[in-house]
Amino acid sequence: MGERYAELSALIGRVTRRWRTFTALAAWARAAAGCALVLAAAAAIGHFGHVDGGALILLWGVAAGLVSGVCVRALAPLRLAPRDLRVARLIEERCPELEDALVTAIGHRGADAGPMAAAVAEDAIRRARLLDLDRVIGREALRRAVLQAAAASLALGIAAFFSLAPAAQAARLLSLYVLPHRLGIDVQPGDVKVRAGASVRVVATLSTGDAVAPVLRTGSDGAWREIPMAKGPDGFAALLEGIQDSFRYTVTAAGASSPQYSVTVVRPPRVARIDLQYDYPAAFGMAPRREEDGGDIYGPAGTRVRITVHADKPVREAALNLTEGGVVRLAERSGALEGELTITRDDGYRVALADTDGLASDGDTEYFIRTLQDRPPDVRIVRPASDRQVTPLEEVSIEASADDDFAVASLDLVYSVAGGPERAVPFARSGEGTAVTGQRTVYLEDLRVRPGDVVAYYARARDASRGRRSSEARSDIFFLEVTPFEEEFVASQTQGGGGGGGGSDQGLEDLIQAQKDIITATWNLDRRARASGGRSAEDVRAVAKAQQELRTRATTMLRGMQRATDIRRRRPAGGAAPAGPDAMAEAVGRATVAMGSAYEQLDGLKTAGALPHEMSALNELLRAQAEVRRREIAQQASGTGGSGSNRRQQDMSSLFDRELAKQQQTNYETPSGRETRDEPKPADEVLDKVRDLAERQDALTGSQRDLARGRASVPEEERRRELERLTREQSELRRQAEALAQEMERSQPQGGRGGQSAQGQGQGAQQGRGAQGGQSAQAGQAGERQQASRALQQAAEEMQGAANELRRENPEQASARGSRAADRLRDVEQRVRGAQPDDRRRAIGELQLESRQLAEAERRLGGAAGGARGDGDRADRGRQRAAEQERLAERARRLEDGVRQLAGGAEGGDQQERSALGQAAQEVERQRLSERMREAAREERQAAGDQSGRAGQRGGVQPPSEADMQRERQEIARGLESVADRLGAAAGQGGASQQLSDELSSLRRQREELEALDRQLSELRQQGGEPESNQGGRDGQPGPSGQTAGGSGAWAAASELLKELRGENRGDVPETEGFNPGRSAPGTEGWKQDFEKWDRLKVQVAAALERAERSAADRLREQQSRDRLNAGATQAVPEQYRRLIEKYYRALATGEGK
Known part of the structure; x- marks a missing residue:
């Protein structure tokens, strides 16, 4: 029995060994394939993803975990050995013909042997001997398992080969993170100083080689940023470019950090500000001038300039490198660098600086050195700047101004009387050396002029000589025509005989004006020739031709005068023939002779030689005109009969009174007598100058803006010349603004004293109280002018900044500063205008007129709203x-401003x-x-x-x-x-004007109400005449609608309006008395109402209101005119003083006391 079971056990053992071999091969193949896949994936991620540092450690840590998990999972079945019964069942499954005999025999192998068990075992053995083990686990399956295991092992080997290096690097990194003291980092260059904009290359060398890639960390003030370092031949490196600010840096790797190092940015010294001190040559007579925050040097040759340079850091040495060659050393003095040079030619310079760190700057900006040419002065007559007619006793105050680049040496008034020789007298000067004003009073009585004489005058200025001949400039020429007192007497003579000579007077007037034009043209040509050294022959001959034509006209007039004289000489009895020659004809004859001499000089291109003859011709023409007027007086006086003497005496007395009151232009009323005195600048003149400066600054700013826009397309040389021109013009404007500001400052105290003295002379107690009432206004005007002066100085500073920007070739900034200067000048203009009560009152009147015109235009626009018939016509209208x-809105906006x-x-x-302006x-x-x-x-x-x-x-x-x-x-x-x-x-505006203004406003409001009421009634009439609009009633009768309320309201409004018209305009609108709409409407339905009476009344009332409004407007204008006339200040002369002046004039006229 035991042998039988042993044979079964051997069979089970052989199958078990095959099974275990197959299972082991399959498990290894799975484990090797899984591990190979994990390792390949990790290696690919690390290679293509450039993973390093902590990420590399994490990657391979995860890979190791996955490999371990795959191995455990794949090899887990090998830990369990299969039992015999399980193997027997496997055999039974693969060999069904055993019919569970093997499983039954193995199951009873340990039981008590019995006949039945023996039989089962025998049957199982018999059947097993017939088995083929390949049917259970074949050799072919084992070979496949071996091949799969071998392939998986090969893949694992390849993956392990490529993963070995990164895995080892990850292991080393892990060890460095765990033990950071093992890592040493050497950083170069450490602490370093660099120039702004330079680059720094930081190199880090690790003691462990390139096991880990370090990171460069830079920052300042707690803000840090990381920069990866790349592998290089000398280690890991990072390049920092364009450094502008100082910072600190450190290098970190695998948890280890290097010490912190600093990169200090150093800059070469730069110029912060340049101040210039000008010391002009003594010949110019100009005070030293200091210019702060400048750089460009402009001055005459020989000017010493002290240059003070302020640097932005301590400087070891400094110098000025001149463009044309040469060096000017700068010495340190009081924390600044100073040097001195003398202007000898056009040049330029750069400021070279070197600091203690060894950094040097040759100067980024080139500054100009320009020699200013001494141009002739610019001289002009300021007042009176036109020809005038004066009397032989009048005093004329003449004011002139002269500007020069450096200094005005002399300013003279040159005049000639009756074409005689020129006389020069100096002006009483005021102002600085480059801008001078002068004033001189001409006493015509001292010149012994007579009616018909002409005094020609002009201003002449010379600049400083500087070792050479002074430059001379002349102003335009003007004329003072001496007229007789009889001209004033004619105005008072309203009766007398017929006067002859009116046509001659008109013809002489034309000749005089034409001769004046010829003198002015000749004068300008001569002045231009003196200034430029040349003249236009064509222009001179054109003036000569005009002189010849004028001589022909004068000759024709002379012949007519001679014929008239001959007729008077042949006059029949009854009139006395002239006893002597005709003085008027003789004067015109002498004028034609002088014109002929002037023509000869002009034809020879001698403008200077022609001027005396032209002046003589003008003087003779004026004498002829005076003779005409004298004759008119004689004829009128002779027609008065025997009482002519008494009449002339009375008219002469009236003449003296009129002469005394004539514009108060004499100086006899002042204590200074004939002394020349300084007078403050008239406000109108200051206003004109400020306005002129603003307009010129606007034009200059536009030129600067145009240059800035087109600088890319303009050639360099042309752009340079344009910049120099704009710089000169901007500097000239700045100088004129400063001069005007100084004049305004000087005029303030003088104006105050003059006002006080004027108030103090001859004023009664009542006038004194009036003067005290005006002192507050004068104080406000003085404060306003002071603010205007400060604003003008600020505008000059902006102009100086614009000039500096132009010197730096920066027209964009120059135009911006020029715009600000123009804005300040407009502010000055507004302040000067506001400081003058007359100008302010005139501006208020203009705004008041504009406001009323806008109101009337708005009403006309409302009245034109109707009248359109079709939709298209209505849309167009x-x-x-x-x-x-829109146009009215724009005018209203200007009114508000x-x-x-x-x-x-x-x-x-x-x-x-x-208060009134504030309310407005x-x-x-x-x-x-x-x-x-x-x-x-x-x-x-x-x-x-x-x-x-x-x-x-x-x-x-x-x-x-x-x-x-x-x-x-x-x-x-x-x-x-x-x-x-x-x-x-x-x-x-007085109380009467205010009452009339209220009345006018009330009439206009009533007219508007009348128009609105008429429109309302017209709408009501249209509704009543259109049955289709009233569908509420039956049989065509209008039903209840809005007409009821509309008709009642319109009729009630008509009643109220008529009551108001009767109450307020009873005398102006009598038409309202014949119509009474009653307390209620006659019917609210349109078909019941009769509008015929209302139409007639509306036309009559509208016409009456228009008449009343026109009458009120006329009365308001008249009252406002009276208010304006009464608003003028009176400065009455004391009566005793007036009598003395009248006595003086009478003595001069009658010859008493001589």
Whole structure:
């Protein structure tokens, strides 16, 4: 029995060995394939993902875990040995013919042997001997398992080969993280100083080689950033480019860090500011000048310039490198660098600096050195700047100004009397060396002129000689025509005999004016020839031709005079023949002779030689004209009969009074007698100068802006010349602005003293109180002018900055600063204008007129709203009204700006004026007139159906109705009238003017109400005449609708309006007495109402209101004119002093006391 079971056990053992071999091969194949896959994936990720550092450790840590898991999972079945019974069942499954005999025998192998068990065992053995083990686990399956295991092992080997290096690197990294002290990091260059913009290459060398890639960390103030370092031949390196600021850095690797190092940025020294001190040659007589924050040097040859350079850091040495060659050393003094040079030629320089760190700067900016040429002075007559007619006793104050590049040596008044030799007298000068003003009073009495003489005068200026001949410049030439007192006497003589000579006087007037033009042209040609050294022969001959033609005209007139003289000589009895020659004809004859001499000189191109003859011709013509007027007086006086002597004496007395009151132009009323005195600049002249500066600055700013826009297309040389020209012009404007600011400062105390002295002379107690009332206004004007002077100085500083920017070839910034300078000049203009009560009052009047004109235009626009028949016509008219409304809105905006400016600059006015202007400004802000007018224009367009209007309707916005727009226009007109009333109060409008203004506003409001009522009744009439609009009633009768309320309201409004018209305008609108609509309407239905009486009344009332409005407007204008006339200040001369002056004039006229 035991042998039988042993044979079965051997069979089970052979199958078990095959099974275990097959299972082991399969498990290894799975484990090797899984591990190979994991290792290959990790190696691929590390290689293509460039994983290093902690990520590398993590990657291979995860890979190791996965490999372990795969091995455990794949080899786990090998731990369990299969039991015999399980093997027997495997055999039974593969060999079904055993019919469970083997399983039954193995199952009873340990039981008590019995016949039945023996039989089963025998049967199992017999059947097993017939088995083929290949049917259970074949050799072919074992060979496949061996091949799979071998392939998996090969794949594992390959994956392990490629994974060995990164896995080992990960292991080394892990050891460095665990033990960081084992890693040494060497960093180069360590602490270093570099120039701004340079680059720094940081190299790190690790003691462990390239096991780990270090990281460069840079930062400052706690903000750090990391930069990966790349492997290089000398270690790991990182390049930092374009360094501008200092920072710290360190290198980290695998948890280890190097010490922190610093990179310090050092910059070469730069110029922070350059100050210039000019010391001009003594010959110029110019005071030293200091210019701060400059650089470019402009001055005459021989000027010593002390240059002070301020650097942004301590400097070891410094020098000025001149463009044309040469070096000027700079020495340190008081924390700055100073040097000195003398201007000898056009040049340039750069500032070279070197600091203690060894950094040097050759100078990025080149500064100009320009020698200014000494041009002739610019001289002009300021007052009177036109020809004048004067009397033989008049005193004429002449004022001139001269500007020179460096210094004005002399300023003279040159005049000649009656074509005689020129005489030169110096002006009383004021101002600095480069800008000089002069004043001189010409006493015509001392010149012993007589009627018909002409005094020609001009200003002459010379600059400093500087070792050479001075340059001379002349102004335009002007004339003082001496007229007889009889010219004033003629104006008072209203009766007398017929006068002859009117036509001769007109012809002489034309000849005189033409001769003046010829003298002016010759003078300008001669002046141009003196200035430029050459002249145009064609121009001189053209003047000669004009002189010859004028001589021909004078000769023709002379012949006519001679014929008239011959006729008078042959006059029959009854009239006395002239005893002597005709003085008028002789004067014209002498003028023609002088014209001929002038023509000869001009034909020979001798302008200087022609001028005396031309002046002589003009003087003779004026004498002839005086003779004509003298004859007129004689004829008129002779026609008065025997009482002529008494009449002449009375008229002479009237003449003296008129001469005394003539513009108060004599100096006898001042204590200074004939002394020349300094007078403050007239405000109009200052205003003109400021306005001229502003206009020139605007033009210069435009040129700078054009140059900035087109600098890329302009050649370098041309751009350089343009920059130099703009720089010169900007510097000239700056100099003139500074000179004007100084004049304004000097004029303030003088004006104050003069005002006080004028107030103190001859004023009574009442006038003294009036003067005290005006002192506050004068103080406000002085403060306003002081602020204007400061603003003008600020504008000059902006101009200086613009000039500096131009020298640095930066026209963009120059134009910006020029714009700011122009804005400041406009502010100065506004302040100067506001400081003058007359100008301010005139501006207020203009704004008041503009406000009333706008109100009237707004009403006319509202009246033109109707009249359109078709939709197309209505749309066109609406667009036209919208365009007109836009124009009115723009005018309203300018009106608002003007009111705000006047309110802001009203410090110089009295309390009433300031209060009224403030109320006007508040009314402007409250009404928002321009905004409302623009909104009305938009609504008009919307109602007209243009694009914007259709868009609004598509959006659900309903356009306003015609009545709403009409009411808005009337409100705007009333707002404009309110602004006009407040401006009238500011302009000193009296109570009567205010009452008339209120009356006019009331009439206009009533007219508007009449128009609105007429429109309402017209709508009611149309509704009553259209049955299709009333479908509520039966048999065509109108049913209950809105007409009831509309008719009652319109009729009640008509009643109230008529009551108001009767109460307020009983005398002006008598038409309202014959119509009474009653307390209620005769019927609210349209078919019951009769509008015929209302139509007639409307026409009559409208005409009456128009007459009343016109009458009120005329009365208002007259009252305002009286208010303006009464507003003028009176400076009365004391009566005793007046009598003394009158006595003096009488003595001069009658010859008493001689």
